[in-house]
Amino acid sequence: MxxxxxxxxxxxxxxxxxxxxxxxxxxxxxxxxxVPKISEWQVQVINSLTTGETLFIHCKSNDNDLGEHNLNFSERFSWNFGENMLHSTLFWCYMSKDDGHMNVKVFWDDVILFHRCDWKNCVWTAKTDGVYLWNSAIGEDMLSEKWEVGY
Incomplete structure (x- = not known):
């Protein structure tokens, strides 16, 4: 057996x-x-800090370290990947600005997230009060995570 x-x-x-x-x-x-096709995805992180601060990001998954990046105002960092067959793909980013920081999941297997990302493109925007996910289903940014004080 x-x-x-x-x-x-x-x-x-x-x-x-x-x-x-x-x-x-x-x-x-x-x-x-x-063998069903694995979904192709793109994740983008955009610096929209109106104070003109540099946004530091370090994004990774269990398998991939995407490195450290400093984004000036309106710059973006993006990457493409295919979701694994076990549907356990997870990406997260550490982000910091002058007076705040956070760890935030930017991709995980979740139907609500997929719907908001239009099943292909998750757009995260760092703003003064926190990080927002563009919800393509309703056409607006949604606050996802607020900055933690300090760095």
């Missing part, structure tokens, strides 16, 4: 590796049915 899982996994992998792409309907192929 303990050998069934590895056996089924081996069958699944062999099907994935050997199946041919045959169009089933419109642009769906047999490979899409066996």
């Amino acid at each position: 303990n050998n069934i899982k590895p056996f089924l996994l081996a069958i699944y992998i062999s099907l994935v590796l050997t199946c041919q792409d045959r169009v089933l309907a419109d642009c769906t192929t047999t490979r899409d049915v066996i």
Whole structure:
């Protein structure tokens, strides 16, 4: 009984590796049915601090460190990625300005977040009072996190 899982996994992998792409309907192929396409996403962080401060950001996931960046007013940092098959992709950013800082999740598997990001593009904007997520469903920024005092 303990050998069934590895056996089924081996069958699944062999099907994935050997199946041919045959169009089933419109642009769906047999490979899409066996291995669904992983969602492609973009996350953007924008400095809209009206005080003209530099926004420091350091974004990462469990697998990727995107480095440290200093953004001047109206500059943005963005990256593209595909969500993993386990739907456990998580990105977060440490952000700081002259008199505040925060750790904020900028991407995680959540239907509400996906809806707000229009299923492809999460836009985070740092403002004087906190960080906002652009909610494309209603066409406005929504306050997500307030700055913590200090740095």
